[in-house]
Amino acid sequence: MRHRAAYLAFDRFPSSKGSAVHIAQMADELFGFFGGGLLGVLGGGDLPRYQREGDREVARFDARIPNLLDRAEAFSGWAADHLDPHLGTLEVVHVRDPWSALPAVTAPGRRHRVVYEVNGLPSIEMGHTWPWASPATLGKVRELERFCLERSDAVVVPSRVIGGAVRGLGVPEGKIHLVPNGADVPDRPARPEGAPERYLIYVGAFQPWQGLDVLMRAFARLADLDGLRLVVCGSVPERRAKPVRRLAERLGVAERVDWRFTLPHAEVAAWLAHAEVSVAPLTGCARNLDQGCAPLKVIESMAAGVPVVASDLPAVRELMADGEHGRLVPADRPAELARAVRILLEYPDEAAAMGGRARRRIEDGLTWARSRAGLSAVYRALYPASAAR
Amino acid sequence: MTSQVNRCTVTTGFFVLGRCGRAAVAACGQCGRPVCAEHATGALCPECALAQGYAPQDPHDPAWVRGYRRRHYERSSQTYNDAYWYSSFDEYDRGAFNPGDEYSYGGGDFDDDGMDFVDS
The missing domain is CATH 3.40.50.2000 (Glycogen Phosphorylase B;)
Incomplete structure (x- = not known):
């Protein structure tokens, strides 16, 4: 042929x-x-x-x-x-x-x-x-x-x-x-087996420009929120998570983090759909600022109808608007990230409305x-x- | 003991892969795997049949890369008026990319797990 x-x-x-x-x-x-x-x-x-x-x-x-x-x-x-x-x-x-x-x-x-x-x-x-x-x-x-x-x-x-x-x-x-x-806009999938009652989610790999360290530090500031867990759906094998896991232990949050690795795409969509908030803590480094990026994790979270808290980078601003589809926070600031997540958790109706608008934004244009x-x-x-x- | 029906083991799908699983009617003449009537390409399975259309893999054959390097060398040395600086990747350049030299979270998207390059 x-x-x-x-x-x-x-x-x-x-x-x-x-x-x-x-x-x-x-x-x-x-x-x-x-x-x-x-x-x-x-x-x-x-x-x-x-x-x-x-x-x-x-x-x-x-x-x-x-x-x-x-x-x-x-x-x-x-x-x-x-x-x-x-x-x-x-x-x-x-x-x-x-x-x-x-x-x-x-x-x-x-x-x-x-x-x-x-x-x-x-x-x-x-x-x-x-x-x-x-x-x-x-x-x-x-x-x-x-x-x-x-x-x-x-x-x-x-x-x-x-x-x-x-x-x-x-x-x-x-x-x-x-x-x-882009993303496909799925029907709401069933809740994944073993999913915690209330969780934040991170989807992606573990390179430093992803900002997992910022996320872990932010999550440490949310320790007072009973029952809140962080689910990390890693797109790479488990051994790549070692440095982030060590950091989680040092910060005392390891017991509240659930790890999943290399899940099929459809299963990740289900984890996204049932999360309270999806976090994309991209750092303000040359890779994200000069080269740019087009993070699928943001688009797929929006398609799942989940409000996103992401770093306020030009590439992210092309996808979502602050206050409209979630919150944009300064990159590399764990305290700001934690605060934005906390506010969304405290105002679930507004968070749900943001998730709904995010989903429509994908349906209409992405x-x-x-x-x-x-x-x-x-x-x-x-x-x-x-x-x- | 009952004998099990041999199943076709050809990989199917594009983004989500699976095994064909239909009843096998033959074995590939080259690799011996069981194949069903649909996947039997002559005497071969699709994988072996397709491989015949291409030169055998010889990743260590430097001939093609050398041709590129020569052209690139000529051009870049003129551009920069420097016959050495942009000649090609030398041993020093290569030495930075040996396994284990990447950060421990993996060589970005370009490591042994995925071996690929830029993520979306």
Whole structure:
């Protein structure tokens, strides 16, 4: 089978992370538009190396290469090999990071267009996760990003802040398309088994820019609220929670925190729907401010009808309004966070109204259907004839 | 003892994965897994059949990456008028990304668990 479309991502797929939800939606739209396609992603574990679902092929890179840069470059080579049989028929290659973009933009005799979806910039983010990465090394990553962005035909960003970061790398305004993240608005799911009577919820991973430390410190200030628990639905394996758990113990809140790890997406939706408040304590670091983000945890909490207390960052302001859909509080201020949560708990009617308005905000403007229509418009602009086939 | 019916073990689904589970009618000629009539692609299971369409995986083959590096080297050294600074990732660059060198909460979204890169 020769494909007209390919989607490449240096991400494990499927997985319980927000990135996988996003890939599922975007790739589904791409393959629907072009009548099938090739999805090239990371695998490992129980995931099959190759899979066919109707007119879609999934190929997974599963080589265990310890060094990150070695692995990323090997993925680039692997992706080039997988694009090769399709080069005669490919019309669009949709990529998600520089290492999947590289083989797409440098393919020999390239006829296809490249859509580069920028959810983050490794040149910024890697500095937050790999302490030994020098500024010179990150500079080379930035060069790689520029190299790929320059050669892409369209750049898709999920938030205006990320759009600004991409413009800062020299991408002209006309090439940048805002396609916000979305959520499906579910019917109210059943209460999860074992759910506490009254709980706050955090959904996501544990990197420092997520602000789990701020949340734990804020939760320590709510110790007087009898029976209130914090449920942490981690999107990564349990061992990654060790530093946060240690902090929770030190702060004396560990006994009031319930942990769940890598739950399926539908189960997370149920935990969200029955929470009193969902908390997104993103820190005011360069990763969130300069690079930007488009936190699915905020959108999915709103879709579940739960009031959100989130850090007042430009990327979050694009999604929700203070006092309307929840509360925005200054980043990195546990006392402010605790106070906002306490007020919502003390005024449940107002909190419920905020949750209701949040849900309507998603229904009216931030559904996946709307995001996909936006992406489809980008494809149509690149290939006006393709939609009719 | 009763003999159990062999079930097709082919992975199905896109975002939510499962096993086919239909009654198997054959075994894959390459990997030997049981496959049902729908998933039997000639003598092979879909996974083995698809793999035949691509070059064998050789992640350590540096040929492709080297080609990119050469082009990138030429271009960036002209841009910066510096033949060394932006040449490519060298051993020093790579040395910062060995397993265990990431922060203990994981290499961001780019670690051994997920191995992926930027989260949404």
